[in-house]
Amino acid sequence: MTKVALVCEYDGTDFVGFQIQNNGRSVEGTLEEALSTLYKTNIDVQGCSRTDSGVHARGHVSSLDVPFIIPEDRLPAAINVFLPEDLAVTKAIYTKEEFNARFDSLGKRYIYRIYSSPIRKPLIDRYAYHVTYKLDLDAMNKAAMAFAGEHDFKAFCASGGSQVTTVRKLFNVHVFEKDGLFEIVVQGEAFLYNMVRIIAGTLLEVGTGRIDPDSVKDIIASGDRARAGRTLPAKGLTLEEVYYNWEEVTK
């Protein structure tokens, strides 16, 4: 058996999320089915992380063992033959046997997209959250700086999580805007459940003036979920890239 990392892009709209569920079509299940057809044996994939129902990905990574070698440059197309239109493998990399997409991740980049327009725009709406009001980009960026670093992000975590600690390290959070489309770019080592969607919800309220950008530091310190913004809808979120030390994990 040989270990391989697969980078996947998917439109999350019609998936119940990455993980196999008994209530619908998952990315993991769809991928395993295609791989099992290609390799004519059962293949289990280890995803770098779950993504929720409706969340998109441009660079989700999974690791798996395959029984024979198909050249790296041909493997994505060979798998994609068996995948539906909303899921594709965009890259394949053979790795050391010990590689694990979940445990070897050095961090991830997510983008939460919000478009500000008096009117809903059907050609953007699938991948971004719509607000009808204007947003203050400078205030959002001022607030965004408070997230960088290692903090207890208890206030930015959906209740009911089973994690041992709510301390996480974010590298940085920046907000970019073009023609009313706001991109909240969040880079960090690891994330709590719904963390990016709650950070985006908090920055949205900073953008409208309901939360003072200077108070975000206090909201983090308070650990009080009720003081942070609401969890924004899944469709605005895209997992853009997962970071690894590729040189080290490949032979």
Add this chain to the structure above:
Amino acid sequence: MTKVALVCEYDGTDFVGFQIQNNGRSVEGTLEEALSTLYKTNIDVQGCSRTDSGVHARGHVSSLDVPFIIPEDRLPAAINVFLPEDLAVTKAIYTKEEFNARFDSLGKRYIYRIYSSPIRKPLIDRYAYHVTYKLDLDAMNKAAMAFAGEHDFKAFCASGGSQVTTVRKLFNVHVFEKDGLFEIVVQGEAFLYNMVRIIAGTLLEVGTGRIDPDSVKDIIASGDRARAGRTLPAKGLTLEEVYYNWEEVTK
């Protein structure tokens, strides 16, 4: 009754096209149903043009008579309440009684999108046509120049059309590229059936080297459909804007 122009944006994926058909969900039918609910009377819309099944629009325009006035700035939101997610009115403009979205159009801008990538990308794939090979942007732009002006576009028209003449005037055709996404921007006074999709198919073959950019002038002059490129799929095409002399058509 008062005449109004409605600018519509729609994701054409799940529509049978603009025009009412007896085999599925049309933009026209969906729009008329919403308007009839809002105004509590039957409303007929006059579209600027049909778009085929699967073609998108960011700026399709329809004209219609309404029985009472809702302020221009509130009308789009009032109609959108009754529209599905993939269709929205983005602007409303009250016009002179004589205004007709089809006959008063001065021209249109379409964009045909092609993405060149070894691998299919699910997050672009809904609105662009995928090719796995590289394209020569300079050759495509050289060829594109041949389309500007008034020509008999018989070679760029689907057979079976019932038009009196196949002479049409194009203002210009330009190709832009960024990160492998090619945008073929076509602006013209009026268009034949499938004309933009055949122009895009021809420029695609210029991009691959199968058609010499210098021969496009001859292909137009030949009037021979078989010498032009194939009709590219609907999903890559978006009607971006319809031009009117707004000052003249409004009171």
